[in-house]
Amino acid sequence: MSSLPLDWSVPRPAVVLRVRRETQDVRTLYLRPPEGVWAFQPGQFNMLYAFGVGEVPVSVSGDPGHRDVVVHTVRAVGAVTTALARVRPGQVVGLRGPFGSGWPLQEAQGRDVLVVAGGIGLAPLRPLVCGLLRHRHRYGRVAILYGARTPQDLLYRDELQRWRARFDMQVEVTVDRAGPDWRGNVGVVTRLLPRAGVDPAEVVAFVCGPEVMMRFAGRELEALGVAPSQVFVSMERNMQCAVGLCGHCQFGASFVCRDGPVFRYAEVRDRLWVREL
Amino acid sequence: MSRPPTSDGSTGSPSGYVLPAEGLGELFDALVRRGYTLVGPTVRDGAVVYDRLSSPQDLPVGLTDEQEAGRYRLRARPDRAYFGYTVGPHSWKRFLQPPERVLWRAVRDGDGFRVEAAPEEAVRYAFVGVRACELAALAVQDRVFMGGSHTDPLYRARRADAFVVAVQCGQAGATCFCSSMGTGPRCTGGYDLVLTELLGGEHRFYLEAGSPRGDEVLAELPCRPASPEDRQAADQAVSRAEAQMGRRLETQGVRELLLRNLEHPRWDQVAGRCLSCGNCTLVCPTCFCFAVEDTTDLSGQVAERRARWDSCFTGQFSYLHGGSVRATTRARYRQWLTHKLATWWDQFGSSGCVGCGRCITWCPVGIDLTEEVAAIRGSDGLRSGREASGENP
Ligand SMILES: Cc1cc2nc3c(=O)[nH]c(=O)nc-3n(C[C@H](O)[C@H](O)[C@H](O)COP(=O)(O)OP(=O)(O)OC[C@H]3O[C@@H](n4cnc5c(N)ncnc54)[C@H](O)[C@@H]3O)c2cc1C
Ligand code: SF4
Ligand code: SF4
Numbered sequence: 047m048s049s050l051p052l053d054w055s056v057p058r059p060a061v062v063l064r065v066r067r068e069t070q071d072v073r074t075l076y077l078r079p080p081e082g083v084w085a086f087q088p089g090q091f092n093m094l095y096a097f098g099v100g101e102v103p104v105s106v107s108g109d110p111g112h113r114d115v116v117v118h119t120v121r122a123v124g125a126v127t128t129a130l131a132r133v134r135p136g137q138v139v140g141l142r143g144p145f146g147s148g149w150p151l152q153e154a155q156g157r158d159v160l161v162v163a164g165g166i167g168l169a170p171l172r173p174l175v176c177g178l179l180r181h182r183h184r185y186g187r188v189a190i191l192y193g194a195r196t197p198q199d200l201l202y203r204d205e206l207q208r209w210r211a212r213f214d215m216q217v218e219v220t221v222d223r224a225g226p227d228w229r230g231n232v233g234v235v236t237r238l239l240p241r242a243g244v245d246p247a248e249v250v251a252f253v254c255g256p257e258v259m260m261r262f263a264g265r266e267l268e269a270l271g272v273a274p275s276q277v278f279v280s281m282e283r284n285m286q287c288a289v290g291l292c293g294h295c296q297f298g299a300s301f302v303c304r305d306g307p308v309f310r311y312a313e314v315r316d317r318l319w320v321r322e323l
Numbered sequence: 324m325s326r327p328p329t330s331d332g333s334t335g336s337p338s339g340y341v342l343p344a345e346g347l348g349e350l351f352d353a354l355v356r357r358g359y360t361l362v363g364p365t366v367r368d369g370a371v372v373y374d375r376l377s378s379p380q381d382l383p384v385g386l387t388d389e390q391e392a393g394r395y396r397l398r399a400r401p402d403r404a405y406f407g408y409t410v411g412p413h414s415w416k417r418f419l420q421p422p423e424r425v426l427w428r429a430v431r432d433g434d435g436f437r438v439e440a441a442p443e444e445a446v447r448y449a450f451v452g453v454r455a456c457e458l459a460a461l462a463v464q465d466r467v468f469m470g471g472s473h474t475d476p477l478y479r480a481r482r483a484d485a486f487v488v489a490v491q492c493g494q495a496g497a498t499c500f501c502s503s504m505g506t507g508p509r510c511t512g513g514y515d516l517v518l519t520e521l522l523g524g525e526h527r528f529y530l531e532a533g534s535p536r537g538d539e540v541l542a543e544l545p546c547r548p549a550s551p552e553d554r555q556a557a558d559q560a561v562s563r564a565e566a567q568m569g570r571r572l573e574t575q576g577v578r579e580l581l582l583r584n585l586e587h588p589r590w591d592q593v594a595g596r597c598l599s600c601g602n603c604t605l606v607c608p609t610c611f612c613f614a615v616e617d618t619t620d621l622s623g624q625v626a627e628r629r630a631r632w633d634s635c636f637t638g639q640f641s642y643l644h645g646g647s648v649r650a651t652t653r654a655r656y657r658q659w660l661t662h663k664l665a666t667w668w669d670q671f672g673s674s675g676c677v678g679c680g681r682c683i684t685w686c687p688v689g690i691d692l693t694e695e696v697a698a699i700r701g702s703d704g705l706r707s708g709r710e711a712s713g714e715n716p
Contacts, residue, residue: 098619293612322654
């Protein structure tokens with residue numbers, strides 16, 4: 047035997063079909079699936095590899111109904127994400143996945159749906175919204191609450207407009223700070239929670255954003271009467287293997303890459319309040 | 324005495340044999356003839372480490388070790404014992420999960436790249452001198468690297484091929500606590516051959532096989548059937564080790580104890596001593612975490628991915644954009660200890676600590692996990708003033 051490849055560690059080349067500028071530091075990449083077609087659960091992530099630079103976890107942000115393209119929305123914050131945000135159509139990135147748990151949208155059938163997103167956290171929730179709108183009749187009232195740092199940091203602007211224009215969905219956007227020409231909400235996204243027109247006893251909530259935001263969103267939802275078992279959050283941890291072997295993503299007993307990233311809030315609530323766990 | 328089940332489920336040979344001490348070389352030869360690369364204890368830089376062996380003379384003959392928290396010293400024994408010491412800073416994991424390895428190489432190819440699996444050295448190891456706690460550690464790592472949905476093929480291949488020669492401990496060290504962890508000192512399975520070195524009277528080994536492979540090798544050795552006295556002497560040797568056990572850890576409810584004391588002031592106290600050096604994780608026979616590194620050659624045409632041992636005591640380990648999740652030593656020590664003794668149960672159905680004492684001996688400041696657990700147990704429920712502020716990442 048001359049070689050023992052760790053098949054799960056080998057990225058497959060994916061050609062960049064299109065790049066969309068979302069904001070000054072965020073790009074959405076449309077990739078050709080290495081195997082032609084491809085399927086994922088909303089909420090799952092891929093490991094994206096920039097040749098020689100490194101590999102990082104990035105949520106899939108595309109419509110699960112589109113199986114001929116892999117979509118990722120990347121915010122350039124460091125070496126790898128900057129390299130990924132700079133790719134041009136025709137170039138190739140490495141891809142392996144999908145990994146992790148997805149949003150259990152089926153649990154929301156026949157119930158109200160509340161989507162709470164902060165910053166880049168809208169990316170892993172977008173497939174959920176796409177899936178939900180595809181079968182809109184299966185759900186009760188739907189509300190999306192989305193917070194960004196500034197109006198310039200809002201993702202998927204055209205799509206947000208389209209979502210807002212629908213009569214069967216409530217979309218609320220807020221920013222942390224804005225210039226005088228912003229006429230929308232200012233303040234943290236959790237402040238919008240009481241305004242979401244959903245029934246706390248009937249709603250299933252899907253939350254993704256910075257950890258501190260998820261912590262307070264969970265607490266606020268509980269205060270409004272939403273059961274912790276009806277809330278889902280997506281955790282972020284350092285990940286290097288994505289298959290539960292490298293140990294980096296541990297969050298208490300959970301390997302976030304394998305047991306998450308999507309968790310039932312009731313399961314992680316206590317851990318979320320332990321500092322530096 | 325009924326035979327315990329062995330690694331491959333066979334019952335091996337039903338009775339023990341005796342090998343004169345001079346016959347140890349024949350065991351080495353028999354393994355080499357079968358194509359095994361022999362690795363085992365040998366002395367380097369004043370410590371017993373695991374490395375390639377070519378003859379029994381490479382073993383730490385006539386040496387023993389003195390261990391205490393933060394202290395390790397070799398000294399001469401009055402006899403010519405081959406295995407008269409306990410465990411040193413190395414463990415067998417270094418052969419199954421090498422400290423550093425190339426996972427793959429990729430070559431630029433137009434706008435894209437082509438991945439080539441890295442050539443992996445195919446080695447069949449014979450591990451000579453595996454102690455009871457180490458058999459337990461191998462079983463723990465088996466569950467990590469082969470028990471889940473994704474496995475490590477290198478580990479799997481090397482583990483399947485490895486021939487395990489276990490050695491019963493005839494003495495225990497001051498930092499040993501395998502009997503608390505239920506992992507020793509008696510080897511009860513998971514080996515191909517097990518030796519007990521008998522030093523009183525004729526220098527000899529009491530020998531049993533634990534697998535058909537072990538039977539085959541045993542059949543080639545200049546052995547004689549063991550007498551009841553040989554058997555009794557072997558049994559007593561292990562009982563002596565049991566009686567010498569230097570440390571104790573109360574395991575009753577330890578998982579729950581630690582998990583309900585995540586805000587105990589003892590974590591602050593230990594953080595005041597811990598250097599966050601990561602020695603404890605490097606020497607631990609069950610610690611498995613690794614980091615992945617991507618690099619390119621100077622031309623930028625060939626990229627490589629490497630894996631190397633990592634430690635939860637580094638800042639990089641839990642790094643997220645903006646900072647480390649576990650920025651303080653308090654959080655890192657707590658992560659390490661609660662993983663070993665508590666969350667490991669949830670993840671792999673066993674303790675992550677086998678009681679080998681390495682982390683105690685090799686900690687530069689002598690931090691002793693048995694002492695840390697006892698301190699928390701002694702003031703169960705105490706909380707330090709700090710509360711989660713919600714401000715951290
Ligand atoms: C499940 C999951 C889904 C994610 N989805 C998205 C997404 O859809 N869009 C997006 O822009 N970002 C996403 N991230 C965050 C993204 O992975 C980090 O921004 C990225 O790893 C930063 O790497 P860097 O090299 O650019 O930054 P640097 O700061 O240079 O990071 C150095 C190294 O640290 C590690 N690291 C740093 N930050 C993180 C982090 N936040 N998470 C994990 N490892 C990190 C990586 O190994 C990285 O190579 C996700 C993270 C996780 C865990
Ligand atoms: S935690 Fe310490 S005593 Fe336990 S197995 Fe690891 S090194 Fe040995
Ligand atoms: S406990 Fe000891 S060995 Fe471990 S990191 Fe702290 S100082 Fe180093």
